[in-house]
Each structure stands twice: as structure tokens, then as C-alpha cells.
Amino acid sequence: MSDLDAMIAAAREVMGRAYAPYSRFQVGACLRSESGQIYAACNVENAAYPQGQCAEASAIGMMVAAGDRRIAEVVVMGGGEGDGGLCTPCGGCRQRLREFAAPDTRIHVCGPEGLRRSFTLDELLPASFGPENLGF
Template sequence: MERELFEAARKAMQHAHAPYSEFRVGAALRTVSGKIFAGCNVENASYPEGWCAETSAIAAMVTALPKAERRIKEVAVFAERRASVTPCGGCRQRLAEFGTPQTLIHLCDEDGPVSVLTLGELLPQAFGMKGVG
């Protein structure tokens, strides 16, 4: 993973709106074409109406790119108070919508990646556009 992806996740985390959990998360994704999109978690007093960082990054990508370019190659996830954090179950499925089982998920601490998993490892039985798998 290039440092640029990690730095985008870290910078996004600094903008998180997490007044309830005080657990700020940033995520950045790189598309197959090399474009980077970042997002942070945005909490809401009406749980569970908030957005996770990965969801925010996906929304930024969808807003900016035509449908044919929305393929995720890799993702960096950075949380303020944990050595590494994985995407939640809902975000794993959202990532599967735009990624592949080989999409890399970099789990980061303050210095950078501490481990790398594939989306297939995190969500082995993902729902696809044509059903499960």
C-alpha cells in the first residue's frame, strides 16, 4: 500500500463526527484506476442512522465516478483508539458491492498498516449482484 492511501484515511478520521461514541474512524479507498476517495464516520443521535467511514468513502466514489469506474482495488482503515479495526459487517457487504474477493483491506495504526486481509477473507459468503457468492 502506498503511504498516500494511509494518509488519506488518517486525514479523514480527523474530520469524524463522533460525539456519542468518541470513536473516530477514517477510511480511504483506491479504485482500480488509481483514484483515492476518503471518508469518516458520521454519527447521529438517532442510532443507527450514522455512517461508517467506509460507507462515506464509497459515497464519495459513487458521487464522483461514472458507474463503469467504480471498482475498488484496496482500502485503508484507521481508528483513533485501536491498533487496528476491521470494517463492520454492513461495510464489508458495501465494499463487496464495488470490490472483489481479492480487494485488499489494510488495517492501520498510527504508523501505517499492521495487517492486510482480502475482502474475501473478511466476507467469504458475500451477497453479489446475482445472489450469494
């Protein structure tokens, strides 16, 4: 099984565990860090809507807690039909990914059936603001 296939399988598995009683829209995300470790997480909603957590943000938190700091590849999986149902990262998660990923990092958007489309982070968040803008 390739790294991408393993990531898709992990995102599919955690998507099924999402806590989404309000939107009923389950999302799974899987990151592969530069060290090769895989981190998979799902969205977690809250009755106070702004307090929910996106799958990508949860996976990033897991990665950082484990000591990794760079994202090599991303899978995001959600429902919907075909290309019209692409579950790309929300704007906030695009910026969160930008903190730990390079502009050419691949983000694979999937549905339960598998890969739908791949993007670079730069395609999803062009002319982005990142650590280097602050001199880091």
C-alpha cells in the same frame, strides 16, 4: 510515496475530522478505485444512532458520485492498541465493499502509527453474496 502510503496518510487526515461525539471512536477510510482515484472519508455519528454513517460507506458514496464503480484497494484506520485494536470494517461495510470490490481486494487495517494488518475481502467476508448471485 507509494499508493498505500498516500492512502494511509489520507485516512489518517480524515480520521481526525470524524464527527464522533457519542462513541468518541474516530474512523477514517480511503479507497483507491480501479481508475487510480483516491476517495477518503470519516465516520459521521448522529444523535439517532442508527442514522450515522461509517467511514467506508461515506467513501464508497464519494466514489460512486465521482463516476467510479470498482474498488482496487482499501485502507481503514481507527484507534485501539496493537492487533487487539484492529478496526476492521463492520459487517454492513464488508457487504458494501463487496458490491464494488473483488474477493481478492486488499483491505489494509491501520492505526494512527500505520499499517497493522492486511486482509482480502474474502478473508473478511467469506462465501459472500454479491451481484453475480442476482445474475449480474
